Structures are given as C-alpha cells and as structure tokens.
Amino acid sequence: MSSCCAELTTAPLSEERAAEIAPVFKALGDPVRLRLLSMIGSGAGGEVCVCELTPAFDLSQPTISHHLKLLRQAGLIDSERRGTWVYYRLRPETTDMLASLLRRPAEVTA
C-alpha cells in the first residue's frame, strides 16, 4: 500500500489500487462518520470513549456502533477495550496516505 507522491495527479490509478482506496473514501462519505472521526482524531490523549461519542448524536446506539465498525474496517480507527469501556483512536497512517494521495506535485512553476 504505497502512499507516496500525489498519485492522483501524476499518473492514472491502477484498477487494483483504486479498488483498494475507494472503500476508505467511501467510509468518509457520510457526515456522521466524518464527525465521529474528527471527534476521535481531536480527542484528548489521542483516544475517545464510545460512551462519549454515542450521546453526541441524535442517533441510536446501534447506529453509532455500526458507523464505528465501518471506520474501523476502513482502517481509519482502532479500538481497545479497557474494562467496561471501549476506546477508539485514529490511525494516522491511513489519513496520511489519503492526504498524500490528494496532494498536488509542488507547482511545476507554471
């Protein structure tokens, strides 16, 4: 899973690589998941308890749990159970990979 050098603007993506990346963007393509990810990513200590996420939305607990599962399956977050509670944290490798994919090659002094 190479993650270098503005792939989007330098060469056409291979079919395989596109199939690999698309699901990650798809996971980001929902407002609830986007907010969940930003809450997790900006959480103090780098992690957030589910018990803090669920009440922040006007959605049922199973729905939030479902969205968290999708984010985890996309490789965007990780979870860890400690006692009764479950904590989620960002996986920066994944967001970094997407960011570098979208970045433009440094202005060819047009």
Next chain:
Amino acid sequence: MSSCCAELTTAPLSEERAAEIAPVFKALGDPVRLRLLSMIGSGAGGEVCVCELTPAFDLSQPTISHHLKLLRQAGLIDSERRGTWVYYRLRPETTDMLASLLRRPAEVTA
C-alpha cells in the same frame, strides 16, 4: 468553505461542515470515479477528452457519463465543450481542500 489546518485532528467537525464535505468524499468512494479522476488529473495539458475516458473502462458510455456527472457535482472536476467533444479538467481547489483537511498538525514533537 474554509480549508485550513487539519480540521479532522484539531477539533470536532460541525454538523454543517460535515454535511458539506461528506458528499465530496462520497464521490471519491467508487473505484471507477477514482480512476476517472486520476486520469483527468494526470492528463497532458490538464484536461482529458471524454472520448479518451469512455473506452478505458469495461462499462457502457452512459455509465461513464453518469460518474463524470457525479464528480462534477461534487466540485472535483469541470467540463467544457469544444466542438463535438467535451473535455474535463481537475478542480485542484477541491482536492487541496480535502488534503489539508486530512493533514495532521506538524507532529507536536511528541
């Protein structure tokens, strides 16, 4: 549509901003559209003719046209008709916005 400073990892996204951004990621959440975007983004002269895109896939012409429409509605590409042909080009402001949103704040010298 502010686009500064690693919003994802610094503060929770507002409901409104999440609703604004999610559709753009959603447009990227399909392998065909990702490949289309990368072909357009890496096209010589900054633009690519539809007549070059359509035969590159094992899909019908209406299907490609549909995906291009979605990418355009998401603000990721623009189209221009010149004579019989239609040319698509990248809108870098949009991909730049996404990239900066995903970027991490420069390592707090952990």
Next chain:
DNA sequence: CCGTTGGATCGAAGGGTGTCAATATAGAAA
C-alpha cells in the same frame, strides 16, 4: 450466583446507488 450497564450484533424497512438499453441532444459534415 444474579442484576445492571456499556457495547456489539441481528433482522427488517426504506431510500439510495451503479449499471444498462433506449432515447434525446449538440455539433459537424454532406
């Protein structure tokens, strides 16, 4: 052991998405 609480999973309902064949539209050429 039992009851309670945090979280995940299941199953179903409703709306959305990707794909196609058929058709429509825009421009060039005859």
Next chain:
DNA sequence: TTTCTATATTGACACCCTTCGATCCAACGG
C-alpha cells in the same frame, strides 16, 4: 435539411446503505 458522431439524459432493475428496535455478549457490583 438530412445524416452521422459524441455526450447526456431517461427509465428500469438489482443491489447496497442507513437506521431502527430487539437481542446478545462482556465486565463490573452485589
């Protein structure tokens, strides 16, 4: 105008996705 070619739009179908209530599982406290 008539015809041909390049894209876009329409309508239909199968599948997927978000959401919920109901239920299950794991961990702690009596």
